[in-house]
Amino acid sequence: KQEVTQIPAALSVPEGENLVLNCSFTDSAIYNLQWFRQDPGKGLTSLLLIQSSQREQTSGRLNASLDKSSGRSTLYIAASQPGDSATYLCAVPESNTGNQFYFGTGTSLTVIP
Amino acid sequence: GAGVSQSPSNKVTEKGKDVELRCDPISGHTALYWYRQSLGQGLEFLIYFQGNSAPDKSGLPSDRFSAERTGGSVSTLTIQRTQQEDSAVYLCASSLAGLAGGGETQYFGPGTRLLVL
Numbered sequence: 316k317q318e319v320t321q322i323p324a325a326l327s328v329p330e331g332e333n334l335v336l337n338c339s340f341t342d343s344a345i346y347n348l349q350w351f352r353q354d355p356g357k358g359l360t361s362l363l364l365i366q367s368s369q370r371e372q373t374s375g376r377l378n379a380s381l382d383k384s385s386g387r388s389t390l391y392i393a394a395s396q397p398g399d400s401a402t403y404l405c406a407v408p409e410s411n412t413g414n415q416f417y418f419g420t421g422t423s424l425t426v427i428p
Numbered sequence: 429g430a431g432v433s434q435s436p437s438n439k440v441t442e443k444g445k446d447v448e449l450r451c452d453p454i455s456g457h458t459a460l461y462w463y464r465q466s467l468g469q470g471l472e473f474l475i476y477f478q479g480n481s482a483p484d485k486s487g488l489p490s491d492r493f494s495a496e497r498t499g500g501s502v503s504t505l506t507i508q509r510t511q512q513e514d515s516a517v518y519l520c521a522s523s524l525a526g527l528a529g530g531g532e533t534q535y536f537g538p539g540t541r542l543l544v545l
Contacts, residue, residue, distance in 0.1 A: 319470070349533070358432070358519055358536035359471075404470070414484045415473035416461075416534075 317342045317407060321419035328395055329427050336390040336422045338405035343383045345407045350379050350390050353402045353421070362403075363390070395426045430454070432537035434520050440543045441510055449505040449540045453522030460503050461523075461534065462495060466516040474518075477503065510544045517541050 318341045328334050338348070347366045351359040363372045363379040365388070371380040378391040388405055402421040409415045433452045441447050453460050462474040473487040477497040488494070492510075497503040507514055521534040 351536075356538075358538045359521075359534075360536070361533045364533060406471075412484065414476040414478070415487055416471075417473075418463075418471040420468070420470040 317417040319417045319419040321422050325423040327425040332395050333393050334395055336403050338388040338419055340386045340407050342410055343386050344410045346413055348381055348388050349406050351404045397426045397428050400424055400426050432522055432535050434537040434540050438541045442545055444509055446508045449518050451503045451520030454535055457522035457524055459523040461521045462505050463519045464516045512544050515542055515544045
């Protein structure tokens with residue numbers, strides 16, 4: 316069974332800093348990897364989806380990279396803002412059918428003004 | 429257009445009672461997923477519906493859990509004889525076509541927070 320791990324569990328940074336969130340997975344035979352954001356008391360919002368053939372995806376101040384062979388992905392956030400404070404989750408689909416997704420437990424980010 | 433909606437937003441029930449949770453996916457989305465998020469844990473897959481195909485129920489934790497999707501749209505997750513360990517946030521998501529390998533964005537609802545006393 317695929318296992319997804321996110322480190323660190325929590326991160327606190329001052330506004331303006333660049334930061335990196337890490338995601339690792341045990342089965343490298345993935346179709347893609349997604350990064351989500353979850354605000355307190357709310358559902359998840361998809362940030363970036365990287366297909367298995369891609370190395371990275373960018374959206375605004377966010378850049379996600381994927382290294383399938385090593386089972387790792389990183390989410391880079393540039394010039395962090397207080398509004399970036401949220402929990403960030405990564406997820407990969409199950410390798411056979413892709414019907415179910417395996418999520419990490421998330422990194423809780425706090426950006427201090 | 430409207431996003432995924434779920435009701436109720438919060439539900440408090442007594443141990444042993446049955447509960448029904450509702451999900452309205454985005455109009456036109458053929459794939460629908462239910463997940464459970466327990467305190468301090470990651471999201472746990474429960475069940476997946478894709479069009480008229482038989483649902484993938486491989487994530488349901490026990491036979492007390494069941495789900496239906498009527499007319500390819502609204503879905504109801506039912507938990508019978510609730511237990512305290514069922515307390516969690518139940519999230520629903522939908523995607524346009526449910527592509528093999530999950531190669532498309534899932535849109536999540538705000539969740540239903542269930543507390544079993």
